[in-house]
Each structure stands twice: as C-alpha cells, then as structure tokens.
Amino acid sequence: MKHYPAARLPSHTGLAPWRDILTVAPPSFPQLDHSAVADVTIIGAGFAGLAAAQRLTQLDSNLNVTVLDAGKIAEGASGRNSGFMIDLPHDLASENYSGDALRADQKQIELNRQAIAFAKNAVEQYDINREFFSEIGKVNGAASSHADKCNTDYGNHLDQLNETNERLDAQSMYELTGSRHYLSGIYTPGTVLIQPAGFSLALAAGLHSQVDIYENSPALAIKHDKANWIIESSKGRVTSGQVIIAANGHLESFGFSKNRLMHIFLYASMTHEFSRKESKNIGGQDNWGITPSDPMGTTMRRFKTPSGGSRIITRTCAHYLPEMRTTDAKMQKAAAIHRQKFQQRFAHLGETQMQYQWAGHLCLSHNGVSVAQELEQGLYSACVQNGLGATRGILTGISAAERCLGLKTEISVFFESEKQASLLPPALLAKPVANALLKWKERRATNE
Numbered sequence: 414m415k416h417y418p419a420a421r422l423p424s425h426t427g428l429a430p431w432r433d434i435l436t437v438a439p440p441s442f443p444q445l446d447h448s449a450v451a452d453v454t455i456i457g458a459g460f461a462g463l464a465a466a467q468r469l470t471q472l473d474s475n476l477n478v479t480v481l482d483a484g485k486i487a488e489g490a491s492g493r494n495s496g497f498m499i500d501l502p503h504d505l506a507s508e509n510y511s512g513d514a515l516r517a518d519q520k521q522i523e524l525n526r527q528a529i530a531f532a533k534n535a536v537e538q539y540d541i542n543r544e545f546f547s548e549i550g551k552v553n554g555a556a557s558s559h560a561d562k563c564n565t566d567y568g569n570h571l572d573q574l575n576e577t578n579e580r581l582d583a584q585s586m587y588e589l590t591g592s593r594h595y596l597s598g599i600y601t602p603g604t605v606l607i608q609p610a611g612f613s614l615a616l617a618a619g620l621h622s623q624v625d626i627y628e629n630s631p632a633l634a635i636k637h638d639k640a641n642w643i644i645e646s647s648k649g650r651v652t653s654g655q656v657i658i659a660a661n662g663h664l665e666s667f668g669f670s671k672n673r674l675m676h677i678f679l680y681a682s683m684t685h686e687f688s689r690k691e692s693k694n695i696g697g698q699d700n701w702g703i704t705p706s707d708p709m710g711t712t713m714r715r716f717k718t719p720s721g722g723s724r725i726i727t728r729t730c731a732h733y734l735p736e737m738r739t740t741d742a743k744m745q746k747a748a749a750i751h752r753q754k755f756q757q758r759f760a761h762l763g764e765t766q767m768q769y770q771w772a773g774h775l776c777l778s779h780n781g782v783s784v785a786q787e788l789e790q791g792l793y794s795a796c797v798q799n800g801l802g803a804t805r806g807i808l809t810g811i812s813a814a815e816r817c818l819g820l821k822t823e824i825s826v827f828f829e830s831e832k833q834a835s836l837l838p839p840a841l842l843a844k845p846v847a848n849a850l851l852k853w854k855e856r857r858a859t860n861e
C-alpha cells in the first residue's frame with residue numbers, strides 16, 4: 414500500500430486580515446467527521462483547490478467532489494495576499510518583471526487572462542459582490558531614478574508585446590495616491606484587484622450546493638489501497654477515485670517535490686479603517702494598487718470599505734524558510750518596516766495605526782515552473798504558483814481538474830509540458846544564501 418503521510422500542517426502567523434474585515438459573517442463549512450466517498454477529493458481550498466472544484470463541476474455536474482482544508486477558507490495564503498490578480502508576466506526574480514522571451518510572455522498573458530475570465534465567470538455565476546472583484550488595473554510605481562529606468566525597460570517590453578500601458582508622471586501619481594513619493598508609474602489595465610477572502614468564501618459558498626466542502630479537516634495521510642485513494646483526516650476519511658493536492662508548498666509535506674520548492678514568507682500590514690473624512694485627507698483616489706517597479710520593493714494598495722472609508726495595505730519583506738513557518742518576532746520586525754514605508758509615503762497623515770500585521774506562505778520553484786502534474790495514477794497536484802498566486806493558482810486548479818477527466822486543453826497541455834521544478838542546494842546551504850540575497854535585494858530596492 415502506498416502511504417504519504419503529511420509531515421507538517423500549515424501554521425499561520427497573524428490574523429487573516431481579509432476574512433476579519435468582512436462585514437457579513439463568513440460562511441462556515443463542517444468538519445469531516447465520518448467516512449465519505451467521492452469521485453475526486455481536493456486537498457486545499459485556496460485559489461487552486463476552489464478553481465479545481467469549479468472546473469470539475471463545470472465539466473461534469475454529476476461528479477461527487479469533496480474539498481478538505483486543514484483550516485478555514487481564506488485563512489491560508491489565498492486570504493493573506495495583496496489581492497492583485499495579475500494578467501502580465503510577474504517574474505519576482507527579474508529586474509523589472511519582464512520574462513526572458515516574448516513568446517513565453519505572450520503565452521503567459523494569454524493563460525493569465527483565461528484565469529481572470531474564469532474568476533469573472535464565477536463572480537457572475539455565483540453573484541459575488543462586485544466590490545470583491547475590481548477591474549481597475551494596477552500601476553508599477555517608481556520612486557528613484559533606478560526604478561524609473563526599470564519602468565522604462567518594462568514599458569518598452571510591454572510595447573514590444575503590444576500591451577496597452579500608460580506612463581504616469583509624478584503629478585499623476587500624486588493625483589492617484591495622494592502621495593508625493595512616486596516619480597513615475599506605468600498603468601496597465603488588465604489586473605483585477607480582489608478582496609481575496611470575500612471572493613474565495615463567496616466562491617466556496619456558491620460551489621457548496623454541488624461540492625462537499627470541509628474546513629478544519631486536515632489530510633493527515635494519503636494512501637492507495639487496491640483501486641482507491643484514501644485520505645485520512647483527524648475525525649474522518651474519504652475514499653476517492655482520484656485526488657488533487659492543491660496545498661501550495663505543503664505538497665512537499667506529503668513527500669513530493671522534495672528539495673525542489675522554495676518556501677518564502679511574505680509580510681504585510683493593513684491600516685485601521687480611515688473614516689470618510691480621514692479618507693479625504695489622504696488625497697488621491699480611494700481604490701488603487703501599486704506594485705513596485707523593482708520587484709523587491711514595497712507593494713501598496715488602497716481600497717474602499719463598505720462604509721465609504723478606506724484602508725491601505727503595505728507589503729514588503731521576505732524570508733526563505735524551508736521549515737514552512739515563520740515567527741511572531743520576524744513578523745513584528747517586518748511590521749516596523751511597513752510602518753516606515755507607510756510614513757515615507759503618507760507622512761501628512763501623522764502617526765497611523767496598523768490594525769493587522771500578518772505573514773503568508775508563497776511557494777516558488779527556482780526555474781519558475783509550477784508543479785501541476787500527475788504524480789501517480791489518479792493523484793494530481795495543483796501547486797507552486799510562483800509570483801502570480803491568484804492567476805496561476807486558478808490555472809493549476811483548472812489543469813488538475815481537466816487532467817482528472819482526461820481532457821487535453823490549452824491549459825492542461827501547458828502544465829503537462831512544463832519542466833520539472835529544478836533541484837535546490839541542501840537547505841542548510843540554501844537558507845543563509847537565499848536570505849542574504851533577499852536582504853541585499855530589499856536593501857537595494859530602498860525607497861521603492
């Protein structure tokens with residue numbers, strides 16, 4: 414009998430902010446407490462797991478699909494991100510997000526847009542609050558001449574790709590953000606800014622009439638016995654014809670892709686809610702997202718709240734942590750840097766309270782590929798989204814669902830033909846080297 418026990422389960426640092434700020438109580442799903450049977454079981458209810466469930470129901474409404482999550486929906490990375498559902502190449506290891514080859518970038522854009530269309534379809538099908546899915550694009554902001562040069566290079570790359578982009582000067586950046594920090598920007602219209610918890614929870618609620626969803630139901634082991642896969646949880650088990658692991662970096666916890674996945678923790682802070690009046694004092698518009706022109710800089714996002722006020726998110730700092738967990742102390746250090754970055758941009762607001770600080774797990778491979786493969790007969794993965802968790806997560810989920818049903822589409826063929834994630838040096842060596850490199854890149858990004 415094949416037996417893949419989970420060596421580790423997810424561990425979260427800081428409250429999941431997007432879930433916590435919802436004004437309507439989030440739907441909750443039961444814990445698995447019995448022996449269930451399914452055609453397909455999905456482990457993980459992040460972007461990838463929910464997209465896999467959605468695609469399976471689209472392809473065959475009679476399929477019996479079960480989703481298990483170790484925690485609550487939107488408590489993991491899919492509820493801890495900055496909410497940029499990005500259509501364009503976003504290679505975090507590059508100097509300015511451009512990929513290596515035009516053809517590869519074109520393909521990536523085309524697939525990313527299919528993922529966004531898929532998410533939009535869910536918004537329409539399940540009548541998801543439109544405020545959770547803001548189709549307003551994003552800006553690459555630059556605060557120094559080096560970053561301005563990154564923007565120019567990126568803009569030229571977009572021109573070569575025939576992608577719409579608009580160069581913004583310092584005044585336009587001020588009118589957008591209310592901050593004099595930025596010297597220039599490049600606006601691209603295709604990114605959607607989501608409320609990631611609102612979106613994921615509404616999608617799960619919509620799927621629930623066709624899919625059995627269980628929260629607080631960790632997959633503790635995956636076994637294969639005769640013709641079936643058995644997923645053992647703490648209080649129940651599912652016997653299943655096929656299984657999709659959509660557990661992000663925790664794919665490795667089941668023993669797959671060992672020494673091939675880079676476990677990065679990112680940190681972010683969110684302000685308290687600015688009232689309507691305070692929001693006016695910020696200046697600028699109340700709904701925008703800025704990624705830094707230097708990929709190791711600071712992401713900022715402001716969004717409107719249901720009461721007519723707004724909040725601002727600051728995201729920067731990264732650690733390479735093969736142990737797949739971070740600490741409160743590391744998060745607090747990052748939070749101090751977030752306060753500094755916020756002050757640099759919004760000094761005119763005086764001392765501003767950050768209501769939330771949090772960390773989240775990002776999983777990358779060194780050669781930028783996902784791990785969306787058939788691992789064994791009937792066992793699939795939809796993991797490793799690299800820098801584009803929202804769009805890639807959806808794509809790997811779609812791909813796994815299609816491959817379960819033996820369907821060859823542009824998406825499933827793309828992932829089937831991706832190379833294997835490349836091997837990393839031993840963690841003992843890789844960890845200090847990678848963290849030193851991240852620190853150096855963050856320092857170099859200075860004010861970005």
Ligand SMILES: Cc1cc2nc3c(=O)[nH]c(=O)nc-3n(C[C@H](O)[C@H](O)[C@H](O)COP(=O)(O)OP(=O)(O)OC[C@H]3O[C@@H](n4cnc5c(N)ncnc54)[C@H](O)[C@@H]3O)c2cc1C
Binds near residue numbers: 462663
């Ligand atoms: C601070 C921060 C900002 C980010 N900003 C962005 C952004 O703006 N745009 C973007 O595209 N990406 C962003 N990302 C990355 C993005 O959030 C992730 O790449 C994405 O959420 C991955 O989706 P996923 O479904 O693969 O994994 P996850 O969201 O991690 O979902 C995996 C699920 O599997 C569950 N799981 C794990 N092990 C088990 C088990 N044994 N049994 C059952 N369930 C299990 C977990 O509980 C989790 O819910 C950011 C990440 C962070 C941390």
